[in-house]
Amino acid sequence: MELAHLLGMHRNMLLSYMKYHGIECCYLALSNAELDQLIMQFKAAHPDSSLCYVIGHLQALSHHVQYQ
Structure with missing residues (x-):
């Protein structure tokens, strides 16, 4: 932090x-569609990245999401 x-x-x-x-x-109130879009953009640029990298990317964008 x-x-x-x-x-x-x-x-x-x-x-x-x-x-x-x-x-x-x-x-933050982030809709499922918005979250899906962010993840798809990241995975398009980094197709072999794991969940940890996706979460790190979201956190770098100031989107803190719950694991569930």
Whole structure:
């Protein structure tokens, strides 16, 4: 987490503080069609990439998605 790095603490400690103070991480409302489009674009450019790379690409675009 970039915020944890900026604050000079481990991400687990930051998450713990956030939980203690009732601050939750939010997910953006991204439709299935939009998510499918992003994944198809990435897979077209990188056909042999695994799920880990797809998730990393989405996170780099500031799209944090749940694994389910």
